[in-house]
Amino acid sequence: MSLPDWWTIDPNQPFTLGPRLFPGRIWTASGCFAYGLTGHDMKSANFTSPYQGLGAVVTKTVTPQPRAGNPMPRLAETPMGAINSIGLENVGFGEFLAETLPALERKGVPTVVSLAATRPDEFGDMVAMLHETAAGFTHWHGVEINLSCPNVAEGGHDFGRDPATVSACVRAARRNLPDRALLAKLTPNVTDIAELATAAAEAGVDAVSAINTVIGLEVDLETGRPVLPRRFGGYSGPAIRPIALAKVDEIVTRAGVPVVAVGGIGDFRDALKFFALGAVAVQVGTAQMRDPFAAARISRNLIRG
Amino acid sequence: MSLPDWWTIDPNQPFTLGPRLFPGRIWTASGCFAYGLTGHDMKSANFTSPYQGLGAVVTKTVTPQPRAGNPMPRLAETPMGAINSIGLENVGFGEFLAETLPALERKGVPTVVSLAATRPDEFGDMVAMLHETAAGFTHWHGVEINLSCPNVAEGGHDFGRDPATVSACVRAARRNLPDRALLAKLTPNVTDIAELATAAAEAGVDAVSAINTVIGLEVDLETGRPVLPRRFGGYSGPAIRPIALAKVDEIVTRAGVPVVAVGGIGDFRDALKFFALGAVAVQVGTAQMRDPFAAARISRNLIRG
Amino acid sequence: MVDPEIGPAVSCDGVVMSNEPVSSGLVRLDLELDQPLSFQPGQFAMLNLAGADPLVFSRPFSIFKADGRRMSFLYRIVGRGTRAMGALVPGDAMTFLGPLGRPFPQPETDQPVVLIAGGVGLPPLAAWLARRSDHPGLEIQAFFGARDGADVPWDLLDDRWDVSVDSLKDVPDGRRAWKGLVTDLAATSKDLQDGRNRMVLACGPTPLLKAAARFAEARGWGCWLSLEEHMGCGYGVCKGCVVPVLDPDKGPEARRNATCCQEGPVFNAELLAWKRPHRSQ
Amino acid sequence: MVDPEIGPAVSCDGVVMSNEPVSSGLVRLDLELDQPLSFQPGQFAMLNLAGADPLVFSRPFSIFKADGRRMSFLYRIVGRGTRAMGALVPGDAMTFLGPLGRPFPQPETDQPVVLIAGGVGLPPLAAWLARRSDHPGLEIQAFFGARDGADVPWDLLDDRWDVSVDSLKDVPDGRRAWKGLVTDLAATSKDLQDGRNRMVLACGPTPLLKAAARFAEARGWGCWLSLEEHMGCGYGVCKGCVVPVLDPDKGPEARRNATCCQEGPVFNAELLAWKRPHRSQ
Numbered sequence A, B: 001m002s003l004p005d006w007w008t009i010d011p012n013q014p015f016t017l018g019p020r021l022f023p024g025r026i027w028t029a030s031g032c033f034a035y036g037l038t039g040h041d042m043k044s045a046n047f048t049s050p051y052q053g054l055g056a057v058v059t060k061t062v063t064p065q066p067r068a069g070n071p072m073p074r075l076a077e078t079p080m081g082a083i084n085s086i087g088l089e090n091v092g093f094g095e096f097l098a099e100t101l102p103a104l105e106r107k108g109v110p111t112v113v114s115l116a117a118t119r120p121d122e123f124g125d126m127v128a129m130l131h132e133t134a135a136g137f138t139h140w141h142g143v144e145i146n147l148s149c150p151n152v153a154e155g156g157h158d159f160g161r162d163p164a165t166v167s168a169c170v171r172a173a174r175r176n177l178p179d180r181a182l183l184a185k186l187t188p189n190v191t192d193i194a195e196l197a198t199a200a201a202e203a204g205v206d207a208v209s210a211i212n213t214v215i216g217l218e219v220d221l222e223t224g225r226p227v228l229p230r231r232f233g234g235y236s237g238p239a240i241r242p243i244a245l246a247k248v249d250e251i252v253t254r255a256g257v258p259v260v261a262v263g264g265i266g267d268f269r270d271a272l273k274f275f276a277l278g279a280v281a282v283q284v285g286t287a288q289m290r291d292p293f294a295a296a297r298i299s300r301n302l303i304r305g
Numbered sequence C, D: 001m002v003d004p005e006i007g008p009a010v011s012c013d014g015v016v017m018s019n020e021p022v023s024s025g026l027v028r029l030d031l032e033l034d035q036p037l038s039f040q041p042g043q044f045a046m047l048n049l050a051g052a053d054p055l056v057f058s059r060p061f062s063i064f065k066a067d068g069r070r071m072s073f074l075y076r077i078v079g080r081g082t083r084a085m086g087a088l089v090p091g092d093a094m095t096f097l098g099p100l101g102r103p104f105p106q107p108e109t110d111q112p113v114v115l116i117a118g119g120v121g122l123p124p125l126a127a128w129l130a131r132r133s134d135h136p137g138l139e140i141q142a143f144f145g146a147r148d149g150a151d152v153p154w155d156l157l158d159d160r161w162d163v164s165v166d167s168l169k170d171v172p173d174g175r176r177a178w179k180g181l182v183t184d185l186a187a188t189s190k191d192l193q194d195g196r197n198r199m200v201l202a203c204g205p206t207p208l209l210k211a212a213a214r215f216a217e218a219r220g221w222g223c224w225l226s227l228e229e230h231m232g233c234g235y236g237v238c239k240g241c242v243v244p245v246l247d248p249d250k251g252p253e254a255r256r257n258a259t260c261c262q263e264g265p266v267f268n269a270e271l272l273a274w275k276r277p278h279r280s281q
Ligand SMILES: Cc1cc2nc3c(=O)[nH]c(=O)nc-3n(C[C@H](O)[C@H](O)[C@H](O)COP(=O)(O)OP(=O)(O)OC[C@H]3O[C@@H](n4cnc5c(N)ncnc54)[C@H](O)[C@@H]3O)c2cc1C
Pocket: A077, C044, C057, C058, C059, C060, C061, C062, C063, C073, C074, C075, C076, C077, C078, C079, C080, C081, C082, C083, C120, C121, C123, C227, C228, C229, C230, C231, C265
């Protein structure tokens, strides 16, 4: 349980990302803590709430229109990972803006809004509406544009794999987001993630989030058919951590843009590995699904003393 | 331990791959069973030898010149996988041809020779020499050209990621290999592995082997530095199985070339998952390192009895 | 019927006190949590192995009993997670998140209730029944279905339970079991022929739930079912457990996804969109 | 010295017979294999947990004793694998591959031998010493180094072992320990001052091995060391355990990679290319 000598950061010390000061470096990842409100029903003797020590909640990805998501089953478990095919089920941008984001503001949850769309102008429009409606919010810190959901059928598969698309989406969002942090969440399912990160950096992001899920498949032995109706899903959890570490390292060393690391982080040791490579913050995904206090626990365990 | 109803193949029934009849569908993977000779020193009460029921041993990859490989440590273990950076240490093609392959022939080991090179003509030359020298060998069934070693420094990183390179190397080898099976081993570290498979198919392979290791990294917590001196290594073992299943499925459904599947296969259930997707044979890598009888065991357990 | 109050879920640690078979197919797990917790019958907990390599997803189990810090479960070994649970011995640690989900409703009047439980569907309904023992006026008929006589945890069932079995094998002396489906046992029960309007509460495998819903619908009775959906988080954050339900506010044909873990696992059978499957987008 | 004959390695299953601490830092594991096996002192086995999720790599452990089907090991809990081993109880299953590697040589003449063991380096040399008990003419000095008195498995050491400890803490009554490095204990030992040419066999952490090699070299004595390299397979197929050694056939500056698991773990110190590190290509 002891922290290595090289670790000198206080994860609860505010830090700057683009135009914003974030309250901390341990975040929850998109899609694994809903919209960041459910945690208020969770108690633990060791924490005031799941939000204790959290730098940000990245919301479930919100799309311009509500989505019902993919058919069940949506999850498959492997010995050290999970494969999901939720299909971006979400309430839609309208309801999110009218109800969810104000509720997060009222509850004081530090929030990064995750957005997905199929065209750059949709990103621009959503960001503009956010900027207009939530200009006075003090807990809304940024936007993460999800350029990488492997589960969505309508072309999403290849969407964020092209540096030109990454660039166009980032530009469209950045134009309308002068005073909040802008992050681009990158797909690992490409030959060269550093190229995507460079494109995002040049187009004006304040950081990239890496990685989203790795394309994976599980087979049902009885039937010989894929477990998930859509065949493929997004692989996450401890099994993908070495891949995430490699991708983060590639970005840090080759693209020179701040990286918010995500992929297989379950405890403070896992988080330290990404900080060691130069990540500025980390997100907790699958582990947060298992334990609503996972991120809070990591945050606490990274404090010296 | 029971086999599913859909499984109707006898893994020890000879099957055709290109111009050859292979004695079975369960093989060992390159680099995880050396040159296929060491197994003769291994005994078990349950098997006559580690070769029992093996369709082929794919040799450690051989390069035109001997290679000393990478500095130690060369291995890192994660909870469900291994990261290796052996660096293609091998005796070199000259010694392999003069001593190793004849020994394999004498011992009657069904052999696929794995070759790596940095230029298409080197593949062509090595294959030509094999064809000349080993023309009369009855246990030498094929060549697997390794287009995907992520550990080699001199440009190997990107070598097999370009369909044009895949195509050129396959053509060069195929030209000189009229009567043995030709396989191309593909890297998973690309956006679209089916594209590589298609290139290989068009250039004349009899099958593709998929997948080689996934680029991964592990950090030493104490020092905050990567465990492996070369930072990155090749990630293998159970953790990559869902990725291998996804890549194999992409190839089978989109490229229409026979696939010899490899990636995280440790027992007969794992093997069945790949067969369910349409693989024609499977290779056992990391699991063979743990247990010299792993492939023999899988072969036996897949026989309906 | 009224929905009982449900409080917050608690994340805490537990220590295995005992983990012993109570029948050929059911194991009883008693945990001592590090704090006392109460629950409403029908609620569940997400359990996991403690230590360096927990299961990626915790597993949902209905709460069978709670008494101070002691909490009991009945489970069947079916796969990787429950196999690992089967190997736990007293003193081993587990993680606990619960109680979660919406419980079975409690009757406000003296409307009689029919309980239909199959296999591991027993714990929530046994808990419900135990909770009613302070309410002697209520008429309750309880039916439990198992594979065979050995699969029935006889010592856990008081004599209010009528037992059905798929096979009459291994029924102990002095015990009574009916051969057939538990819903057929209920349908043929004389006690239910008096024409009174009853309430059906059911828990068990999906075919049982569907049969229970048909049984209730045929009689015009209300029916609540506890669904078993695969769960990722158990507390509403992953959308991995959705159940298509009717959305009467939006129109008779409207459907929406309800999370089994948060809006369920107990659903009013009327709301379930079983008949016309929900189309995903 | 002659190299003992080494036979094939056997892959088999074992059942834990006992797994109990023999000192503060050492645990003795006794396995009952499903067949009788013999070994040469210095050889090792690859051990792993049996069952659905074994460690990706088995772990190398020197063989301490073998008697029919019973095989014993001494190990220290240092990481994930040995932690899991520490939790094994009698009846648990393990997988075994061994004996593997080249053993310590056996003297053919009556040249006296010095054994230097540190910590978990004890088992192969204790085995070597036990094997010599039928050879009473041979003069053997044995030195064992531990952290402190509690770390010494006193009951396993016969009185031929001189013990050194880093700290004099916890030395039991009636036992003798010298404070300092075990190689310094050997260097100051009066028994070794008679000018005879000796043979040094050493096993322990790398600093100990280097000190033992210097100790032997300074006296012009031969020296065999058992190296601890991280291993993937243990049987020569992965090249994950290479040790740069001199390649005198190819010239005085020539180096090559030897596999620690197959050509070692016991190496003639003269061959080790420790001084001028081997450059990888
Ligand atoms: C609300 C609720 C209450 C439950 N209560 C009980 C109980 O009291 N006793 C009991 O024995 N079982 C109960 N179950 C079922 C129990 O959760 C599964 O049997 C268990 O998760 C199987 O895990 P496994 O790893 O052994 O099986 P595996 O099949 O190896 O599990 C693989 C994955 O599938 C999921 N899964 C498998 N079977 C089921 C199932 N029937 N329902 C939901 N998820 C499943 C697992 O959670 C896991 O994510 C309940 C399920 C739910 C949803």
